[in-house]
Amino acid sequence: MDLPVDKVESTRASGPAAEGKRTRTYREALREALAQAMERDSRVFVAGQGVDDPGAVFGTTKGLAERFGRQRVFDTPIAENGITGIMIGAALAGMRPVLVHMRMDFLPMSMDQIVNHAAKWRFMFGGRVNVPLTIRCIIGRGWGAAAQHSQSLQALFVHIPGLKVVMPSTPYDAKGLLLASIADENPVIFVEHRWLFDQSGYVPEEEYVIPIGKGVIRRKGRDATVVAISHMAYEACKAAESLEKDGIDIEIIDPRSLSPLDDELIFDSVKKTGRLIIADTGWKNCGVGAEIAARVASDALGYLKAPIRRIATADTPTPCSFELEKEFYPSSEDIIFTVKELLNKSPLSPQPYRR
Amino acid sequence: MDLPVDKVESTRASGPAAEGKRTRTYREALREALAQAMERDSRVFVAGQGVDDPGAVFGTTKGLAERFGRQRVFDTPIAENGITGIMIGAALAGMRPVLVHMRMDFLPMSMDQIVNHAAKWRFMFGGRVNVPLTIRCIIGRGWGAAAQHSQSLQALFVHIPGLKVVMPSTPYDAKGLLLASIADENPVIFVEHRWLFDQSGYVPEEEYVIPIGKGVIRRKGRDATVVAISHMAYEACKAAESLEKDGIDIEIIDPRSLSPLDDELIFDSVKKTGRLIIADTGWKNCGVGAEIAARVASDALGYLKAPIRRIATADTPTPCSFELEKEFYPSSEDIIFTVKELLNKSPLSPQPYRR
């Protein structure tokens, strides 16, 4: 499915609009960004389990080891905390490492180095040092990956000052945000969605960066604002098509960066539509949806015509059975249901939505 | 300072109201709970760095090693992830471990075992096993503890289904919630505040439990609801005294448990006061305040007369200098300021508060 890119992208984010013709997949966009960054800057290197093997992390690092040598593209022991610390050390000594994890579930192993070290180093030392480290990690859904291989833990990192968190949903953003992350002087958690790797879309050949902290309007609309994160942006677009048939016109915002968050873009939209739904790939409690809801409830409350709703994975660990997965993961159906619910609702009739 | 306990406590939470006469400190309440649990149940044991040393974790484990033997009260290597996993293993084999950390900052070391194992074990295995593990950890503020020894990371655990999180603020709650946590079949993150250890208050001698998931109204009021967590409950009480002089009457809710959260208690209060402030000991982004704000914005939105405000530590790592600490940590002043701000405000005039 094609993700419509609104013209607003060209004004609110850097880079040209979608009508360009060079088409690449999300996977290729990531690989191209890595290759270009490594080409231009000898400080950039790529490390992680399997980055140099035939699978090449779903193909996103394919050919890099051959091209740049195994000193700059190398496999690591399965020792996430130590390896993260080693990357931080390399960053402190002038390198710009890109550390790759096949699944976001492995980040808790390295939480100490991420939270207590990478996030703290610059501030704690009064700005005298910094940690230009990019941590790529992958989320996904389906095929019974179950509780330990499926988590979408972005909120844990958004909570921590000193970290940046981005979640690109289009090939265009994947390239622009990866280049921006590598160029950033701070640790960035770069979250990819496995279901997006085959998506294709416009990707300019030249290098470009998308400023971290800038969201984008994927679709303009007047009836409700749906803030949709990562793969949920596609679910929102699907929902929009269906809702359109019922004469309902939603605005879709893809924040792209979760920390910092482009809350102004969201506020502006809510001021227009008066209704807000946040669709996240992760859990609800203290999640990204909570943060967005809280900001709107603080800074744009008076514009709301209906309760704020969050769409997220169920309040349970991830099940294996596909029958339960259907219930666990939210989809366009949930968005459609919730938009309709809100349109029939005044702020005084809450009746909470199931998720 | 004395924390008033409203009569509501006796109806909404278990246990008698405050006018009892037996007075103990928070520290003593914790120790008493541990001793009673160990006395009654031979499956209970206490492990952690320094639990058997002269400091005895701020005195909270004093005398336990002597009384119950060093097989049940023992020091551990500084290997938080492994030790947490070992405690999980012991819990699976029928024990009820209490693992103690001197600072919450050390929990990121064991995030893998907490998030990927303890939180998942019961669900992932279809309810056939469970992990009755209590993890005590301590937060605090001041004296230049700085970025790596000061974090109040409760939100990271609230985010994860399968964990329970409690933060008692009174000696009464400390004992009742610790006994409830040890008795619970699930992993509980039990967060204590160092500044509360010397607080004293009514603590019955007999064993009692406070149901995890039940909040309490610390003060009844009609003008605004202040949800205040852990030590912030005291700051809220201080603020209430001062506001009272200006004729402003706030209601203070101490949720005590953050996961599960007693949101009904909060909704009811907001329905009455129409104004909500959440004062937390941790960070704002994706924090506990965000979750509470989001729930209210979903389920009680129509009752709000003013924006929801969050009071939290600044969006920075913790500084060392006391001059900067003053700016970093919120206090009763911030609560007073924010309450007054909200009283002068309609939902349409947002002007966000600094923090």
Next chain:
Amino acid sequence: MYLLMLRIRKFEEKVVELYPAQDMRSPVHLYIGHEAIATGVCLNLRKDDYVSSNHRGHGHCIAKGMDMRLMLAEFYGKKTGYCKGKGGSMHLVDPENGVLGTSAIVGGGLPLAVGAALASVMQGNERVSVAFFGDGAVDEGSFHESLNFASLKKLPVVFVCENNFYATNSHQSARHSNNDIACLAEGYMMPSVCVDGNDVITVFETARNAINRARSGKGPTFMECRTYRWKAHVGPDCDVEKGCRPREELDQWVKRCPVKRFRELLLDENVLPESEMLELARQVDEEIEEAVIFAKNSPLPSPTELYEDVY
């Protein structure tokens, strides 16, 4: 013993056969090639002894006495599975048979076995814990932390490292400064041996000593069992075509097939005649067929069951 090895082998072969139908939607990490280890170790264990296992855990579970019907139902995401369909292939548990659970986090299971052993000591019972893990788990800090604690407290644990030389596609030499894992483990002051993991008799005897030692309160033992996985890291296919590993290496190890070797030994020594072997094979085939039917015919969980078992 032969029956058990055959059961594990044939069970996995059945998974290989069924998987392409795409209705067993759970990532499978097959145990084919490792059978001698689970068999040799677990046949020394009592029903109530503990085992912690990893993503490649089918063999450990069968060897510890778990029911293939309920395992297969679990792989199919069925309500009748060991975990009501919530766990899948990577997550099996059976408290009745002492299976503490299989962790798909590399290195995650070691501390669990150590903790169960701690409980055994505190409870004053004689249960022994076995931690099964791969060479990949040796990379992790939890390896160090677990070995140190177990040895410090002299706990009844046997650490069984199944060294198949690879973690996904990463060779041991790309990950370990010391290729001699057993020697590394010696640093923790526990007896440590390296054995041929494809020789079930050697594994059995080494494990017997280690388990007896643990049971008699003398503390932990480390066993490195060298072996090889035949299939891809995950899934039913072989990965040599994809260039993940040299074909000759696989061929060498297939020649040293643990099942075949044990079969030949039994024949050579006239312990079990060919006819009885065939009968055993038939019996196992039947068991597995029954398991498949049970699993396929079992109902799926209902959506609302999702919300159960969190707390």
Next chain:
Amino acid sequence: MYLLMLRIRKFEEKVVELYPAQDMRSPVHLYIGHEAIATGVCLNLRKDDYVSSNHRGHGHCIAKGMDMRLMLAEFYGKKTGYCKGKGGSMHLVDPENGVLGTSAIVGGGLPLAVGAALASVMQGNERVSVAFFGDGAVDEGSFHESLNFASLKKLPVVFVCENNFYATNSHQSARHSNNDIACLAEGYMMPSVCVDGNDVITVFETARNAINRARSGKGPTFMECRTYRWKAHVGPDCDVEKGCRPREELDQWVKRCPVKRFRELLLDENVLPESEMLELARQVDEEIEEAVIFAKNSPLPSPTELYEDVY
């Protein structure tokens, strides 16, 4: 060398003196008793060589060339401190002198030194990294992960374990299955030695070899330096009164005072006459007095500076 040891000792003694005034509001972990280690190691290092350090880091920082004035200002939370008052006693950094930073997370600093060494190799320079850490850090998984990686990649790192037998109040024997840390480290296939950490000459010579070895591309070395801390784990007091450790143990080690021993050696061998020693002491006192004045007179940061330096 004597000058440096004196500087570290007298600096810490000044902290002991000033701390009770309660205006140095930052938890101090004093280095008194360990001086020979930082001195012996760092005098072999170049200015641009890297050091990672821990909560007990004052000595390492002074030995690596950091300015006592800016250190003390940092302890007082002043704007002129190394970290503008944001770090305090436990968090010092100085990129100009190769100090990567001190981590107050036990074991947190080891991977940083290894990573800097990795960068040195990638950049093709000759910089060496030293990781200073305590016996407590040996408990952590990061110890294992760091040693393994450094040895695997033959990185220019020297691991310096300051074994003072305690981590807070916990004796090594309550934490380590193997009391011989150097022997444990051998498992990673790197040269590993255990030396008297109170003998500055031995430390110096051992470190010289290790650092030369690293610089010439031969890979990492492990040094266990046995020593003792004189003060409480944290703060300016002594902890034997509180029953944390046996008084006789402390007394024994005070007799082996590294500064005194070196002083006596210098006198015995007639390397430095007493008069020059006194002169050095006077000079150090002056430096420190100046540092105190600088620190005390420095301005505090302004509240809005809190919001700087996050990104």
